[in-house]
Amino acid sequence: MEITEKDVEHIAELARLELAAEEKKLYTGQLKSIFGWMEELNKADTASVPPTSNVLGAANPLREDKPFYFEDREAILKNAPGREYDFIKVKKVIE
Template sequence: MLKREEVQHVAHLARLELTEEEEIQFTEQLADILAYVEQLKELDTEGVEPTFHVLDMELPTRPDEVELYPDIEGILANAPDRADRFFKVPRILEGED
């Protein structure tokens, strides 16, 4: 059974702030989803290769050629805060993960 602490942990890893009601609600819903997926274990997968990707296609590659992106200012304009050409972010606390 999924514990509420696990939901809190996963929410923290995803930087999601949940209310107490949401934690209770998500614990139930996630438990249901996990139980549903558990059904797959009933299948006999002996000799079946694992699937890592749903599309059976070759990996496309590109040649190693440099092409400068023409609108860098457009990207920088997305920064919530800037210092000249830099993105400016709040200081990083030591020990924070």
């Protein structure tokens, strides 16, 4: 399978990862070799096989849609890199 540096740039953009030039080069080679190794999967016959997402086959448990208070709001806010009053600061997204 062919993976080019352009593919790597596209994937890095989707993943919101800034990569240095040498990283792009490194990952182009490594992803090529990892995906090459994964070609093995194509030999598995999965034509009529359903995918497994929960190994126990469990259904989503539901709870009442009821808000509750977190015991220590301050502890959460203290971790935020940017803060104003009781809000987390974010850069402007709409002009």
